[in-house]
Amino acid sequence: MTVNTARPSDSEIGQRLRIARKTAQLTQAEAAAAIAVARTTLVAIEQGKRRVRTHELQGLAIQYGTSANAILRREAVHLDLVPQFRSMERCSGDGTEGAARLLTDLVGAEVELENALGVARRPNFPRTRRILPGDVRTQAEEDAQELRVWLGLGAGPVRDIVSVMELDIGIRVHVRRLDSRISGLFAYDDDVGACVLLNASHPVARRNYTAAHELGHFTSTRREPGVLRSDESPRSREERYADSFARSLLTPARAVKQRFDELTAGHSHLTRRHVILLADRFAVSREAMVRRLEELGLARTGTWDWFQSNGGITDRQADRVLGTSHHPAADTSDGDCVPRRLGLLVREAWKRGYYSEGQLARLLKLHRLEVRELLDGVETERCEADEVVKLPR
Numbered sequence: 085m086t087v088n089t090a091r092p093s094d095s096e097i098g099q100r101l102r103i104a105r106k107t108a109q110l111t112q113a114e115a116a117a118a119i120a121v122a123r124t125t126l127v128a129i130e131q132g133k134r135r136v137r138t139h140e141l142q143g144l145a146i147q148y149g150t151s152a153n154a155i156l157r158r159e160a161v162h163l164d165l166v167p168q169f170r171s172m173e174r175c176s177g178d179g180t181e182g183a184a185r186l187l188t189d190l191v192g193a194e195v196e197l198e199n200a201l202g203v204a205r206r207p208n209f210p211r212t213r214r215i216l217p218g219d220v221r222t223q224a225e226e227d228a229q230e231l232r233v234w235l236g237l238g239a240g241p242v243r244d245i246v247s248v249m250e251l252d253i254g255i256r257v258h259v260r261r262l263d264s265r266i267s268g269l270f271a272y273d274d275d276v277g278a279c280v281l282l283n284a285s286h287p288v289a290r291r292n293y294t295a296a297h298e299l300g301h302f303t304s305t306r307r308e309p310g311v312l313r314s315d316e317s318p319r320s321r322e323e324r325y326a327d328s329f330a331r332s333l334l335t336p337a338r339a340v341k342q343r344f345d346e347l348t349a350g351h352s353h354l355t356r357r358h359v360i361l362l363a364d365r366f367a368v369s370r371e372a373m374v375r376r377l378e379e380l381g382l383a384r385t386g387t388w389d390w391f392q393s394n395g396g397i398t399d400r401q402a403d404r405v406l407g408t409s410h411h412p413a414a415d416t417s418d419g420d421c422v423p424r425r426l427g428l429l430v431r432e433a434w435k436r437g438y439y440s441e442g443q444l445a446r447l448l449k450l451h452r453l454e455v456r457e458l459l460d461g462v463e464t465e466r467c468e469a470d471e472v473v474k475l476p477r
Contacts, residue, residue: 092156092199095132097141100155102130104148119143142437152438156200164188165271165279168309179263180311186449187269187281190258193447195276197429200438207254207277210234215304220321224328227303229336239339241366245295249280250423255302257295259421260449261285267312268294270301278302284421286314289369293330300329335366335376344382354383356397360405370397422448422458430455431462 092100105115116126119140128134136144145152165188169180198205213227232238235252242248249255255278262283267290269281280298282291294312301310305322312326343365347358354377363373374391377383391397422430430448433439439447445455 094135098130098132104150108148118147138436168271179266183262183266183269191256191279197433200433213303215325220325221328224325225332228329228332243367245292250425257423259284265313265315267314268298269311270298271309272306292367296330296333297326300326331376334368357405360402434459435462
């Protein structure tokens with residue numbers, strides 16, 4: 085996988101503008117007049133001696149019958165994550181190759197947006213934790229706690245693990261609908277860093293767990309691609325480490341024990357209400373919460389199986405306890421699943437006129453309506469632009 089992550093130089097942009105102008109059969113004087121600058125200024129732009137401003141680039145692109153995106157695009161973005169996954173067992177027939185191809189396309193789109201905007205991604209990767217001999221569960225617990233301290237998360241719940249991964253660590257996270265058997269994919273490359281794809285068809289609590297699981301792979305074996313499937317239990321030491329890491333990161337032992345003690349004080353039995361409140365507090369599924377209680381010795385082994393054999397813990401029961409419709413079914417559109425940083429890049433690129441709605445839809449593999457929803461409010465931002473709130477670059 086190779087990628088040229090640098091923005092085109094001023095000379096390259098100037099050369100592309102000159103070629104576009106000649107293709108449009110316009111003179112330098114005509115082009116300069118169209119954007120209200122002197123001809124000498126346009127000459128300097130085409131020679132790369134003066135950086136073209138955003139509004140000038142937009143105006144010239146319109147005059148030349150092209151787009152700012154076409155002028156700024158880096159054609160040398162060549163990504164291919166699929167070969168990394170082909171070497172793995174059971175990769176065919178369950179949508180893995182299609183998911184890997186989608187991850188490749190989405191990472192390529194993100195890099196292209198960064199190039200167009202001249203954004204340099206600055207990852208904040210913690211050091212790799214090699215899996216040591218001995219009990220992987222103990223090591224995973226320690227490593228997860230150390231990462232929480234490193235990130236400054238304290239002992240509280242991590243309600244938005246995707247934003248932590250994307251904004252605090254610098255992992256490229258994408259969320260799209262995948263085959264129901266695939267929970268998530270992870271890959272790492274020296275040029276673009278760590279990349280994760282989560283299944284939007286799964287409930288939010290389950291996606292949080294998958295994200296934390298993939299973060300466990302990133303922490304321990306980041307150069308080995310992985311696919312987390314929902315229909316199999318951890319087998320290898322690496323998978324068992326990632327599984328324990330996820331549980332420890334999302335439900336830290338001390339915090340869980342403290343909240344458990346507060347909720348069950350004076351009670352003789354663990355009830356569905358206890359489980360629902362604990363799961364809501366730590367933004368995990370009810371099953372994940374009970375399994376964690378069993379692991380910490382706060383509930384007897386087999387507690388979750390008992391609940392399942394006796395009617396389970398339903399969404400309707402959760403609604404009554406929490407007072408809201410609190411079962412986040414995965415009925416959102418793909419556009420709603422665009423992570424925050426990528427969403428900001430998309431809005432800025434459209435605001436500057438680098439991409440049209442149609443171009444963004446093709447680039448991000450979204451429907452036009454989803455792109456429109458993603459861009460909602462941009463016009464208001466543009467109208468409210470003022471020198472007072474301009475960033476001091």
